Amino acid sequence: MSEIPTLGIDFGGTSVKIAAVEGADLVSELVRIPTQEHDGPTPLIEEISKKVAELRAKIPGIAAVGIGVPGAIDFEKGITYNLTNVRGWTNVPLRDIVQEKVQLPTVLENDANCMAYAEFKHGAGKGYQNIICVTLGTGVGGGLILNGNLYRGSRYAAGEIGQMSVDLYGVDGPYGNRGALERYIGNRQIGEMAAQKYYDAGEDAPADLSPENLCKLANDGDQVAVAVWDKVATYLGACLMSTIYLLNPDAIVIGGGVAHAGDILFVPLREKLKNSLTRECFDELVLSHARFGNTAGIIGCSTMARELLA
Amino acid sequence: MSEIPTLGIDFGGTSVKIAAVEGADLVSELVRIPTQEHDGPTPLIEEISKKVAELRAKIPGIAAVGIGVPGAIDFEKGITYNLTNVRGWTNVPLRDIVQEKVQLPTVLENDANCMAYAEFKHGAGKGYQNIICVTLGTGVGGGLILNGNLYRGSRYAAGEIGQMSVDLYGVDGPYGNRGALERYIGNRQIGEMAAQKYYDAGEDAPADLSPENLCKLANDGDQVAVAVWDKVATYLGACLMSTIYLLNPDAIVIGGGVAHAGDILFVPLREKLKNSLTRECFDELVLSHARFGNTAGIIGCSTMARELLA
Numbered sequence: 318m319s320e321i322p323t324l325g326i327d328f329g330g331t332s333v334k335i336a337a338v339e340g341a342d343l344v345s346e347l348v349r350i351p352t353q354e355h356d357g358p359t360p361l362i363e364e365i366s367k368k369v370a371e372l373r374a375k376i377p378g379i380a381a382v383g384i385g386v387p388g389a390i391d392f393e394k395g396i397t398y399n400l401t402n403v404r405g406w407t408n409v410p411l412r413d414i415v416q417e418k419v420q421l422p423t424v425l426e427n428d429a430n431c432m433a434y435a436e437f438k439h440g441a442g443k444g445y446q447n448i449i450c451v452t453l454g455t456g457v458g459g460g461l462i463l464n465g466n467l468y469r470g471s472r473y474a475a476g477e478i479g480q481m482s483v484d485l486y487g488v489d490g491p492y493g494n495r496g497a498l499e500r501y502i503g504n505r506q507i508g509e510m511a512a513q514k515y516y517d518a519g520e521d522a523p524a525d526l527s528p529e530n531l532c533k534l535a536n537d538g539d540q541v542a543v544a545v546w547d548k549v550a551t552y553l554g555a556c557l558m559s560t561i562y563l564l565n566p567d568a569i570v571i572g573g574g575v576a577h578a579g580d581i582l583f584v585p586l587r588e589k590l591k592n593s594l595t596r597e598c599f600d601e602l603v604l605s606h607a608r609f610g611n612t613a614g615i616i617g618c619s620t621m622a623r624e625l626l627a
Numbered sequence: 628m629s630e631i632p633t634l635g636i637d638f639g640g641t642s643v644k645i646a647a648v649e650g651a652d653l654v655s656e657l658v659r660i661p662t663q664e665h666d667g668p669t670p671l672i673e674e675i676s677k678k679v680a681e682l683r684a685k686i687p688g689i690a691a692v693g694i695g696v697p698g699a700i701d702f703e704k705g706i707t708y709n710l711t712n713v714r715g716w717t718n719v720p721l722r723d724i725v726q727e728k729v730q731l732p733t734v735l736e737n738d739a740n741c742m743a744y745a746e747f748k749h750g751a752g753k754g755y756q757n758i759i760c761v762t763l764g765t766g767v768g769g770g771l772i773l774n775g776n777l778y779r780g781s782r783y784a785a786g787e788i789g790q791m792s793v794d795l796y797g798v799d800g801p802y803g804n805r806g807a808l809e810r811y812i813g814n815r816q817i818g819e820m821a822a823q824k825y826y827d828a829g830e831d832a833p834a835d836l837s838p839e840n841l842c843k844l845a846n847d848g849d850q851v852a853v854a855v856w857d858k859v860a861t862y863l864g865a866c867l868m869s870t871i872y873l874l875n876p877d878a879i880v881i882g883g884g885v886a887h888a889g890d891i892l893f894v895p896l897r898e899k900l901k902n903s904l905t906r907e908c909f910d911e912l913v914l915s916h917a918r919f920g921n922t923a924g925i926i927g928c929s930t931m932a933r934e935l936l937a
Contacts, residue, residue, distance in 0.1 A: 389907055398907070447781045461873070463773060470875025471757045474907040481869035485793045485861065494868060494903040551795065558804060559791035559869060563771070565780025593804040597699055597708070597784040 322379050323622040324369060325615030326415075327428065328352070328386040330402035333361065335368050336612070337376040338619035341439035343612060345376050357405035358414075366418045373419075381625050382415060382423040383618030385431035392473045395425045401456075422625040424618065429476055431617030432607070433460025434467055436570045438620050440608030445567040449560055450607070451478055451553075453528075453575035457499035463564070479503075483555040501552040504528055504574065511545045532578040546581045553582075554589035561590070561598050572607025579606070632689050633932040634679060635925030636725075637738065638662070638696040640712035643671070645678050646922070647686040648929035651749035653922060655686050667715035668724075676728045683729075691935050692725060692733040693928030695741035702783045705735045711766075732935040734928065739786055741927030742917070743770025744777055746880045748930050750918030755877040759870055760917070761788055761863075763838075763885035767809035773874070789813075793865040811862040814838055814884065821855045842888040856891045863892075864899035871900070871908050882917025889916070 320339040327334045332352055337345035348368045355361035373379050388406070389398035395412025416423035426434075433442070433450035442448040448462040457479030461468040468475055479499035480490055490497025500506060508526035515522035518541050523530065535542035557569060575582070587604055594602075609616055630649040637644045642662055647655035658678045665671035683689050698716070699708035705722025726733035736744075743752070743760035752758040758772040767789030771778040778785055789809035790800055800807025810816060818836035825832035828851050833840065845852035867879060885892070897914055904912075919926055 389905075459873075463778060464776075466774075468773060468874075471877045472875055472907045472911065474905065475873065475875040477872040477875075477905075477908075480872040480905075482865050483792070483795045485865035490903075492903060492905050494872070496865070555792050555795035555806070556869075559866075560873060562787040562790040562804070563769075563785065563870060563873065564778075565782055565785040565787075567781045593800075593802060595699075595784065595787075595790075595802050597782045598787075601782065 321381075321623055321626060322376055323381045323383060323619040324372065324379055324421075325617075325619030325622070326365060326369075326382065326384045327431070327614035327618065328384070328400065328403070330387065333365060334611075334615060335365065335372065336615050336619075337372055337379055338616055341435070341609075341616055343615070345372050347612070347615075348372065352403060358409050358411070362411075362414055362418070365415070369419050380421065381622035382419055382421050383431070383620070383622035384411060384415060384423065384425045385428040385614040385618040386411070386425065387428045390425055390427055390473060392426065392469055395423075397425070422622070424621045424625055426618055426621055427460075427473070428614045429458035430460040430467055430469065431621070432458075432572060432609070432613040433462055433476070433570075433617070434620060435609050435613045435617035436572070436607055437462045437467075439616060440613075441570045441605035442568050445603070447564060447566040448568045448570060449478075449557070449564065449566050450476075450570045450572065451557070452607075453502065453553075453571065453573035455504050457502060458573075461564070478556060478560065481556050481559065483552055498552060498556045502549050502575070507531065507545065507549060507575070510548060511542070514541050514545055528575045528578065532581060535578070535581045543581065546578055547585045549575070549578075550582055550585035550589055554586050554593070557586075558590060558593045561594060561602065565598055567601070568603040568605060570605050570607050572609070572613060631691075631933055631936060632686055633691045633693060633929040634682065634689055634731075635927075635929030635932070636675060636679075636692065636694045637741070637924035637928065638694065638710065638713070639738075640697065643675060644921075644925060645675065645682065646925050646929075647682055647689055648926055651745070651919075651926055653925070655682050657922070657925075658682065662713055668719050668721070672721075672724055672728070675725070679729050690731065691932035692729055692731050693741070693930070693932035694721060694725060694733065694735045695738040695924040695928040696721070696735065697738045700735055700737055700783060702736065702779055705733070707735070732932065734931045734935055736928055736931055737770075737783070738924045739768035740770040740777055740779070741931070742768075742882060742919070742923040743772055743786070743880075743927070744930060745919050745923045745927035746882070746917055747772045747777075749926060750923075751880045751915035752878050755913070757874060757876040758878045758880060759788075759867070759874065759876050760880045760882065761867070762917075763812065763863075763881065763883035765814050767812060768883075771874070788866060788870065791866050791869065793862055808862060808866045812859050812885070817841065817855065817859060817885070820858060821852070824851050824855055838885045838888065842891060845888070845891045853891065856888055857895045859885070859888075860892055860895035860899055864896050864903070867896075868900060868903045871904060871912070875908055877911070878913040878915060880915050880917050882919070882923060
């Protein structure tokens with residue numbers, strides 16, 4: 318079955334990515350617009366509209382537009398409250414501005430929700446009704462599928478797994494939320510943890526303490542790097558355990574750069590969950606890598622756009 | 628508008644309580660059967676059936692039966708997996724047994740879910756779409772209303788707020804879940820915390836360290852008792868904060884014995900939530916005492932029973 322092509326527009330702190338999508342497949346080039354080279358919403362939206370027009374000239378039949386943004390939005394009104402790492406985007410009625418310019422049905426959603434929706438409809442969460450999606454990166458984001466629908470919460474702010482506490486005596490989160498998960502397993506924090514562990518072991522730390530390199534080192538048998546991932550699994554496992562006791566999901570889907578750590582992360586994570594959950598919560602639980610990488614946002618919001626047409 | 632009377636049967640470790648209910652009102656005496664005086668399910672169900680027949684003879688028009696039980700169930704199949712503090716109730720098809728005996732439509736539900744449903748339909752949660760209900764007592768239970776429906780989870784095990792962790796380095800929970808909330812603010816743990824605090828303060832601890840008495844002492848100005856409730860608010864607040872970041876609810880409803888502490892607990896709890904949540908999560912959040920006390924279970928399951936007739 319061929320799908321109606323729709324456009325996905327994924328806002329990021331570095332670039333805005335745009336592509337035409339059918340189902341889970343990009344059917345155009347991936348266009349990138351540097352976010353910071355445009356001074357605020359108006360010139361950036363102008364540039365986006367130009368690229369959209371070019372893509373529509375190449376791909377016939379594009380019927381709707383989805384926009385994913387990093388930060389708080391009002392889903393019903395289509396307004397961005399504020400975007401993380403992008404200034405000048407407070408209270409912008411982005412959905413209606415874009416809809417007016419491109420004259421196509423348009424939907425605006427938070428990017429972590431887009432990722433969750435992509436995995437639910439086309440990826441690792443397909444076929445499940447209750448899914449917790451986590452994205453690991455600079456920060457830790459999340460999205461929830463409950464009873465077969467994206468769960469947004471009362472003010473569209475649900476799924477903030479990175480702000481949940483794993484330690485009531487822990488380090489401060491950005492909102493006074495002590496023990497916030499993302500203050501332990503954000504990319505930078507993993508690097509700092511690794512530096513400390515190499516120091517404690519009396520070893521010189523490698524220059525590159527990125528999650529990618531720590532993953533490579535662990536897979537090559539570096540025991541300090543292995544211990545770093547075990548500790549990441551302890552923090553992530555503590556938070557997921559609480560989330561699972563609360564929501565009793567079918568599946569956990571983990572995406573973002575850190576998820577590439579693979580078995581080095583997933584094996585201890587599964588073990589820790591097994592040792593801290595009831596059988597009702599653990600026995601049938603599926604723990605998966607996300608299927609989609611940096612196109613998850615585009616695929617999620619373009620899928621939501623397609624559903625505007627139903 | 629007068630409601631169709633239905634029966635609520637609330638299983639507890641001490642007694643089974645039965646009453647006829649219209650809407651949120653008990654319209655019969657509250658019948659109690661001592662749970663432990665009956666050796667397992669068969670004689671107890673026999674006794675329940677007798678009491679049900681007596682109530683039906685007094686209250687005409689009873690049209691359905693709801694049963695609430697403390698423990699894990701299969702909602703679709705109407706089977707109890709195991710009941711907390713009651714032996715001999717593993718894999719009992721309780722719903723169908725009762726339905727067969729009384730010849731009325733019957734529903735079986737977990738008791739914390741019944742409490743949540745009672746508050747949602749008739750009590751402190753009425754009019755809200757997303758509600759987190761917590762019951763504080765010997766243990767800590769919970770129930771979730773999401774998007775205007777009771778959320779049960781994939782294996783009907785959702786809402787286990789008492790098993791969520793507030794401290795990944797904390798004391799062991801019953802399933803290896805370190806830092807389990809109920810190991811800090813169960814009734815017994817509150818008493819132990821109080822004993823320690825009186826000792827640390829160089830004061831003789833009162834003989835009665837029940838939550839009820841600690842509440843009375845705090846309201847009478849006992850500073851150690853005030854500090855106990857502040858600490859309870861710290862633990863409960865840490866867990867609720869995580870729950871709120873995950874689910875972004877309209878309302879939190881707190882019931883059970885400890886909730887009677889009132890402002891002594893609610894004032895510091897509200898302050899701690901305010902100081903650790905984003906404005907999207909806190910500004911419109913309603914924090915309420917449960918309306919119903921020990922009849923919450925009966926009202927919740929009898930309401931579910933009424934909905935079988937719709």
